[in-house]
Amino acid sequence: MEKITFINSKGQSVELGNDGPYILTKIEGTGAVNVDIQTQKSPYQDGESYLGNTLDPRLISIEVMVLAENIEEMMIHRRKMLNIFNPKLGEGILIYEIGSIRREIKAISELAPVFPDAEGFKDTMQPGLIQLYCPNPFWKDINTAKEEVAIWRGSFEFPLELVEEGIELGYREPSLIVNVLNKGDVATGMRIQFKALATVVNPSLFNVNTREYFKVNRTMEAGEVITVATHFQNKRVELNKNGVISNVFNWIDFQSTFLQLDPGDNLFRYDADEGIDNLEVSIYFNPQHLGV
Structure with a gap:
């Protein structure tokens, strides 16, 4: 089972998984990140000399389906996501679980959650998009x-x-x-x-x-x-x-x-x-x- 939990800097949290009201439909960016390779070149040198490398920050994209019984309940669920993924709160903790693996990473919302129009579904089903920016690209084991x-x-x-x-x-x-x-x-x-x-x-x-x-x-x-x-x-x-x-x-x-x-x-x-x-x-x- 795949599940993610986001905990913001105020301790507020939301869980996205297989159960409502927040169904995790897609997550991207959990794998490898881009490498910035550092080299130098001397006069008349063929090619370049390798100095080292650094990893770029990690970008994580999450797609979710919000479920509700009616439009009033939908607005409550949407408001909760907007409060928790508030970019002004700074870094939070994203916990990713798949099978027996549980890891975490510090992340901040690049923008408030986006809820595109879904014709005929917006009262009881609403797709959402969350973009997270992780300055430190490494996932950490949760257990010390x-x-x-x-x-x-x-x-x-x-x-x-x-x-x-x-x-x-x-x-x-x-x-x-x-x-x-x-x-x-x-x-x-x-x-x-x-x-x-x-x-x-x-x-x-x-x-x-x-x-x-x-x-x-x-x-x-x-x-x-x-x-x-x-x-x-x-x-x-x-x-x-x-x-x-x-x-x-x-x-x-x-x-x-x-x-x-x-x-x-x-x-x-x-x-x-x-x-x-x-x-x-x-x-x-x-x-x-x-x-x-």
């Missing part, structure tokens, strides 16, 4: 993936049987290195979370493949959490201390890199100048795809 790089595992469970030598309540993961698998088509940013169980000095995360690292020059106390967002145009470093969030961008080590996840395998190693056994590190990310 999580990898725990360093964590204490609980081993206390019921039923409890006491033994003479005692029981183990928890244990530390033995490996300092973890593989983070990015199943997307392109590199993506992530959210790195450093959590201190006791005193930790200068926590860091190192990319074994690229030899790049991200380090926070800070002595963390028990219960403090530092969250690093490495997404393009949304880079942040924040401290959560007793529920109070503060910007700590100035704590970044000057040689740090806002690490990215390449498609496929990514090996990371966590570290700290002191108190490494008191550090928990988690990575959160949403793989990005070229199309659906």
